[in-house]
Amino acid sequence: MAQETAEQRASYPEIDKFYDSLPDKNGALIPVLHKAQEAYGFLSQDVQLYVAHKLGIPASKVYGVATFYSLFNLEKKGSYRVNVCLGTACFVRGSENILNEFEKELGVERSATTKDGLFTIGSIRCVGACGLAPVVMVNDKVYGRVAPEDVKGIVDEYLGKGGE
Amino acid sequence: MVNLTINNMKASAPEGATILEAARDLGVHIPTLCHLNLHDIKMVNRVGTCRVCMVEVEGRRNLLPACSTLATEGMVIRTNTSRAIRARRTIVELLLSNHPKECLTCERNQNCELQSLAAEMGIREIKYEGPRLKSKKDTSSYSIVRNSEKCVLCRRCETMCNEVQTVGVYSAIHRGFETVIGPAFDLPMIDTACTFCGQCVSVCPTGALTETDDSADVWAAISNPDLFVIAQTAPAVRVALGESFGMPVGSQVTGKMAAALRKMGFDRVLDTDFAADLTIMEEANEFLHRVTHGGRLPILTSCCPAWVKFFEHQFPDLLDIPSTCKSPHEMFGAVAKTYLAKKLGIQPEKMVIVSIMPCLAKKFEAKREELAGKEAGSDVDYVLSTRELARMIREAGINFNALADEEFDSIMGESTGASVIFGTTGGVIEAVVRSAAVWLDKDNPNPPIDFKQLRGIEGIREAEVKIADKTLRIAIAHGLGNARALLTDIRDGKAHYDAIEIMACPSGCVGGGGQPYHGNNIEVLKKRAAAIYKEDEEKTIRRSHENKEVQAIYEDFLGEPYGEIAHELLHTHYRKRDLL
Numbered sequence: 001m002a003q004e005t006a007e008q009r010a011s012y013p014e015i016d017k018f019y020d021s022l023p024d025k026n027g028a029l030i031p032v033l034h035k036a037q038e039a040y041g042f043l044s045q046d047v048q049l050y051v052a053h054k055l056g057i058p059a060s061k062v063y064g065v066a067t068f069y070s071l072f073n074l075e076k077k078g079s080y081r082v083n084v085c086l087g088t089a090c091f092v093r094g095s096e097n098i099l100n101e102f103e104k105e106l107g108v109e110r111s112a113t114t115k116d117g118l119f120t121i122g123s124i125r126c127v128g129a130c131g132l133a134p135v136v137m138v139n140d141k142v143y144g145r146v147a148p149e150d151v152k153g154i155v156d157e158y159l160g161k162g163g164e
Numbered sequence: 165m166v167n168l169t170i171n172n173m174k175a176s177a178p179e180g181a182t183i184l185e186a187a188r189d190l191g192v193h194i195p196t197l198c199h200l201n202l203h204d205i206k207m208v209n210r211v212g213t214c215r216v217c218m219v220e221v222e223g224r225r226n227l228l229p230a231c232s233t234l235a236t237e238g239m240v241i242r243t244n245t246s247r248a249i250r251a252r253r254t255i256v257e258l259l260l261s262n263h264p265k266e267c268l269t270c271e272r273n274q275n276c277e278l279q280s281l282a283a284e285m286g287i288r289e290i291k292y293e294g295p296r297l298k299s300k301k302d303t304s305s306y307s308i309v310r311n312s313e314k315c316v317l318c319r320r321c322e323t324m325c326n327e328v329q330t331v332g333v334y335s336a337i338h339r340g341f342e343t344v345i346g347p348a349f350d351l352p353m354i355d356t357a358c359t360f361c362g363q364c365v366s367v368c369p370t371g372a373l374t375e376t377d378d379s380a381d382v383w384a385a386i387s388n389p390d391l392f393v394i395a396q397t398a399p400a401v402r403v404a405l406g407e408s409f410g411m412p413v414g415s416q417v418t419g420k421m422a423a424a425l426r427k428m429g430f431d432r433v434l435d436t437d438f439a440a441d442l443t444i445m446e447e448a449n450e451f452l453h454r455v456t457h458g459g460r461l462p463i464l465t466s467c468c469p470a471w472v473k474f475f476e477h478q479f480p481d482l483l484d485i486p487s488t489c490k491s492p493h494e495m496f497g498a499v500a501k502t503y504l505a506k507k508l509g510i511q512p513e514k515m516v517i518v519s520i521m522p523c524l525a526k527k528f529e530a531k532r533e534e535l536a537g538k539e540a541g542s543d544v545d546y547v548l549s550t551r552e553l554a555r556m557i558r559e560a561g562i563n564f565n566a567l568a569d570e571e572f573d574s575i576m577g578e579s580t581g582a583s584v585i586f587g588t589t590g591g592v593i594e595a596v597v598r599s600a601a602v603w604l605d606k607d608n609p610n611p612p613i614d615f616k617q618l619r620g621i622e623g624i625r626e627a628e629v630k631i632a633d634k635t636l637r638i639a640i641a642h643g644l645g646n647a648r649a650l651l652t653d654i655r656d657g658k659a660h661y662d663a664i665e666i667m668a669c670p671s672g673c674v675g676g677g678g679q680p681y682h683g684n685n686i687e688v689l690k691k692r693a694a695a696i697y698k699e700d701e702e703k704t705i706r707r708s709h710e711n712k713e714v715q716a717i718y719e720d721f722l723g724e725p726y727g728e729i730a731h732e733l734l735h736t737h738y739r740k741r742d743l744l
Binding site: 045052060062070 | 326331332333334335336337338339346347348349743744
């Protein structure tokens with residue numbers, strides 16, 4: 001990677017298209033990274049270098065922003081991102097136990113991805129649905145009032161679907 | 165102007181001044197750490213991250229950072245209330261809680277801004293024992309060591325690297341307690357586009373960024389009786405080394421330095437300035453060759469290794485415009501291990517060349533594959549910074565200040581005024597012009613020698629020099645941001661010059677990354693430059709081509725300037741490098 005030149009790098013047409021459509025290129029970095037993650041799943045080093053090149057800024061700046069915001073993924077994630085809320089309301093209602101249960105059920109620790117590439121377990125801080133505590137999100141779907149014994153059912157729901 | 169009160173004293177400050185500036189004008193000291201204002205070189209770090217400069221402002225509930233709060237009309241400021249003093253002390257105590265307690269063995273011991281601050285605040289115990297950031301030292305490069313554990317996140321290095329040098333290697337990465345200032349993807353420095361100019365080291369307040377220390381290897385070589393160890397010294401070292409021994413800024417210590425090197429045990433004490441004169445011979449002839457053979461102009465100087473690495477990364481399409489001349493200390497090594505070795509009857513592989521440089525980039529340069537020696541090892545074996553030399557002189561127990569002046573050894577110790585001025589911005593090109601003025605105007609019995617239009621401190625300068633019926637269009641840039649601006653204009657066809665001098669460090673080598681810390685005072689660099697010009701004036705011979713030893717080496721060994729042997733020994737090539 002280190003010896004690759006800009007011309008040899010892969011092209012990322014989604015990034016080009018999105019960047020070119022922006023009326024104001026100032027402050028484009030975060031929106032472009034969002035778009036890149038949406039299009040390519042995660043922000044690989046190549047994607048970050050491409051963005052740096054496209055925006056004419058140092059790669060260190062791109063990496064700085066990408067590592068600052070936890071919503072940016074620098075590694076390939078599973079098809080199903082299981083996020084257990086560890087915000088105050090969920091935490092006091094036992095969400096830590098739910099997270100443990102997911103780890104047990106899927107056989108990987110938090111922030112890791114299962115070998116089949118299907119699930120990544122993570123945690124989030126408050127999704128603004130404290131009335132439903134404890135809350136679990138799988139991709140964009142919210143599960144409320146989850147108990148540890150519900151975990152297997154949630155996992156099975158996605159196992160049936162296979163990968164995206 | 166705005167009127168305000170600081171510690172019951174009436175003050176006025178220009179519009180846009182900060183509380184800190186207003187206080188300083190009034191003689192009121194407010195401690196700072198992250199703040200750094202070297203506006204002469206566009207280095208203004210006003211990020212307000214460390215909060216050491218907190219002051220009380222009437223009507224404001226919270227304390228305010230003096231460095232980044234503007235002074236406004238009618239403001240009533242108190243810098244010395246117990247609340248402000250307590251807050252500052254707590255802040256330093258908290259900084260210390262996440263700082264290794266190894267002052268005794270730290271490179272910056274007695275020369276550290278955080279240490280001074282702790283002393284100034286009267287801190288006598290480490291109150292807060294909390295977790296400390298754990299980070300691996302980056303010793304991957306030959307020039308710069310990064311130790312994030314000692315970083316106080318002042319961001320000065322980042323400002324220097326991004327705003328002044330426009331290299332952009334550093335950014336704040338990760339978040340919260342894990343934040344470090346470092347390169348993209350946490351890459352080791354050697355794999356980045358870092359030019360190793362060392363300006364980040366120059367402004368680092370602590371031991372987070374330091375030079376790679378090669379002194380142990382040099383001591384080992386000196387004490388090995390089988391080796392013949394030669395020291396060569398760059399021009400900018402002799403006007404800065406004295407500062408490390410408490411001498412006034414701008415002291416010329418050429419004679420003491422030669423004496424100290426001899427006392428340390430070097431077998432020969434020689435001068436890189438000799439090779440600077442050689443560089444002028446080669447570069448001027450390369451320039452004339454380009455002019456007569458329709459080569460590409462402008463010619464760019466190539467003495468500065470940080471600049472060389474910069475254009476390899478940033479302007480790979482322009483690799484054919486810089487001069488192919490090696491930098492002077494590399495030329496020195498190449499001829500020492502051939503010409504001098506033969507003259508002295510010493511096997512080249514037993515010869516060790518130690519360059520004493522104001523520079524950290526020269527350390528990397530010495531390890532370049534293409535600069536491996538013709539005869540043995542590398543052209544140059546070790547590079548020591550001015551700071552390392554000062555430490556070694558101390559280690560050897562030499563009373564530097566009391567030394568009587570001594571001369572360089574001969575041969576390869578003679579130099580001219582033209583070579584001395586290599587040490588400051590504008591000097592290399594003036595040295596070229598001094599010789600050109602003689603060569604191009606053979607009928608002039610009194611060719612000019614001082615070209616003051618080429619001197620100065622502005623980041624980019626241009627001048628036209630008329631010699632006989634010719635006009636040379638010259639540009640000078642120092643600081644890599646200025647170099648980038650100039651290069652971009654050339655690439656875009658907007659600028660037309662015949663010759664350009666570029667130095668990576670603001671002010672040139674006198675402000676090099678390996679020089680004694682300037683204490684955040686740009687006046688220091690100006691005084692060093694003035695000392696360089698004084699050294700030049702004191703020389704009897706002030707044109708490179710009049711250097712007798714240089715004339716002799718062409719006669720005995722090299723043949724024609726820019727000829728075949730010269731090509732093999734004194735010239736190099738460049739390669740495209742990736743931008744990271």
